[in-house]
Amino acid sequence: MKSAYLYYPGCTLETTAVEYHRATRALFGRLEVDLVEIDDWTCCGASAAEASSPLLALCLAARNLALAEAQASSSDILVPCSACYLNLRRVAVNTAQLQRVNTVLAKEQLQLAAPPAVRHLLDILSRDVGAARIADQIGRPLDGLKVAAYYGCQCLRPYPVFDDPERPTSMASLIQATGAEVFPWEMGARCCGAAHLTTKRSVGLKLVAEILVAARGADLVTTVCPMCQLNLEAYQGAVSRAVGQDLAIPVLYLPQLLGLAMGLDGEAVGLPLNLALSEALMMRLNGAVAG
Amino acid sequence: MMTRSATIGSVSTGHLSRMRTAVQACIQCGTCTGSCPNAFAMDRTPRQLWRLLLLGEMVEIFHSQTFILCSACYLCTLRCPRGLPLTELMAGLKAEAAKRGIGCHRSSSLFYDSFLANVRRHGRVREMALMTRYFTRLGRLGPPLANMGLGRRLMRKGKLKPSWPQKSSAKLDQLFACVAALEAEADGARES
Structure with missing residues (x-):
């Protein structure tokens, strides 16, 4: 099992879902796994960006992946919110738009080349941590x-x-x-x-x-x-x-x-x-x- | 009908034309309708919507509630036997309706717009500022009253904080502006 992940909490984990943030940090702390928050992360675009402009949706999410890539490209990113997860993952799949996305990111001296893998919290709990490890510590x-x-x-x-x-x-x-x-x-x-x-x-x-x-x-x-x-x-x-x-x-x-x-x-x-x-x-x- | 269609435009060019091409392979099997958790509330079923798009009946489409009622559960996209990006197309229709300022979708368009303005200004969503602005722009008392109880409960838990005027971080200003410029350029190229 990995001993550290990059962490993208997303906006709601700072407000209405602050207990999700707290519980995730406490649980991974107990499992002795480090969660390293992506510096300076911003909103993933939620469902509003796609309902306004597909390019905006990609760029808002891509900014966070580019920050993650600059910070630690070999770590996976743990994402607890399913909407954030979908938005961040979509950037990796949508390679046809990569050039336009990078044009936008370049304004902030950011670039997307080989971003870290985007993984949902449940993916990491079920496949990396696994039930046996939880059962051992009940x-x-x-x-x-x-x-x-x-x-x-x-x-x-x-x-x-x-x-x-x-x-x-x-x-x-x-x-x-x-x-x-x-x-x-x-x-x-x-x-x-x-x-x-x-x-x-x-x-x-x-x-x-x-x-x-x-x-x-x-x-x-x-x-x-x-x-x-x-x-x-x-x-x-x-x-x-x-x-x-x-x-x-x-x-x-x-x-x-x-x-x-x-x-x-x-x-x-x-x-x-x-x-x-x-x-x-x-x-x-x-x-x-x-x- | 003339005045309604004047603002809607033709399906022969631009984004609408690309959306129509994307459903060209639809076989009208109705798997999308059968899978949709919101179909019960729609005036046109998803299957009917795709047929209307193929026929270029944009007035009918933009005045239906169907695409606005898509909650992006992706079941239709997952199950479509033709592999069509149906959920993405629903979002595309939301964007086109907002761009055209179509009145019957004002509340949803206003919500998306208020949300993005909030993100542009602060980088991360400030929920109190967002909801205050959305309800003010909506200008109706029903929705804020319906949400007041929940707002109070969240404030009591300290999850929502009263929203004081905050300085804009302007962190995402450049990104929004650059995307808008690229899109204007692409739209210009398509029209000429």
């Missing part, structure tokens, strides 16, 4: 908890790199390593509605509702993307009222779940910042520290 076994693994879209599609893009399973062995059970469902690779919750609220709420209804029976949902996380945790009240069922369920980022199972305390993985937690889960976590 300090708070989560036996009996049923965890619904939610992957969302953009870590799987359009680039199926580390998992099946329709029926993903890469989280399963990691969840099992904590002692928890994988909740059987078909919604793991469904769309959470993304930015519809801001611009087309009623449509977004319907997508969230379908996922939360299917999660009934699980003890918690895990995610690997800030947008999926926010959509699944922030609208539980609105969706429960619309559907006429109580759909409240804790939603944790995967590094939070793994970190907690490895004995990190709630504060260290940013747990107080989550929007959807339950008393039952908190009691279960507090009572599960192995002596």
Whole structure:
């Protein structure tokens, strides 16, 4: 396993997903893997740039890859946000535009020649770290908890790199390593509605509702993307009222779940910042520290 | 119809023509529609949209909600038996609609525009400044009211901070300007 990665947190990990940032850093710290933040990184373009100009989308993402290349071209880049991951990865695939992109980057004395590999956090956890390494370090076994693994879209599609893009399973062995059970469902690779919750609220709420209804029976949902996380945790009240069922369920980022199972305390993985937690889960976590 | 189509332009040149070429191989199988999580809310299905593009019916396309409702889940792109870049084309239509200032897509276009203005100014997204600006430009009370509760919850957690006027870092100004110049050049070359 590699002992260091470049790290591109992305904008949301500084604000609405700051607990994802904290948990990722704490988990990799515990695994004795260094995460070296890319100096001076900027926004990847999110979904807005592509909906405005394809060239702008490529250039915003490419700027970060060029910075990474200048900093440490032989390290892989770990990206926790699925939208950032897709945008950064697209630059590497889109070689037809490379010359134009480099014309733009040259204004800042940057250049893209052989950028480091762009890798999603889940890719690195499932293939580089691996479940065995997690299982070896369990300090708070989560036996009996049923965890619904939610992957969302953009870590799987359009680039199926580390998992099946329709029926993903890469989280399963990691969840099992904590002692928890994988909740059987078909919604793991469904769309959470993304930015519809801001611009087309009623449509977004319907997508969230379908996922939360299917999660009934699980003890918690895990995610690997800030947008999926926010959509699944922030609208539980609105969706429960619309559907006429109580759909409240804790939603944790995967590094939070793994970190907690490895004995990190709630504060260290940013747990107080989550929007959807339950008393039952908190009691279960507090009572599960192995002596 | 004349006035509506006047702002929309013809499919025979430029970006629209390239998009039409990109769906030339569509066999109208409807796998895209069957895969789309948002199809239930669309006035035209994705399959119908691609047919309209092939026929050059740009007025119908730009006044439908279909492309605006694409949430970029990439299922259609993954499953298309012809391997067509359908999600990318949906984004392309969003960009073309925004460029033409088509009224029925104003709220989405304004969001993208506010987002990019925010990134251009600060380098990284400043969410409070972004949402404040977006809702102000939108000029309707419904959306900010619907989001106020969440905004408060996020502020209580310290994840969102009240937005004071901030100095622009101007870090990305050059990049945005250079992209705009390259695109103007390319558009000019296509027209002449």
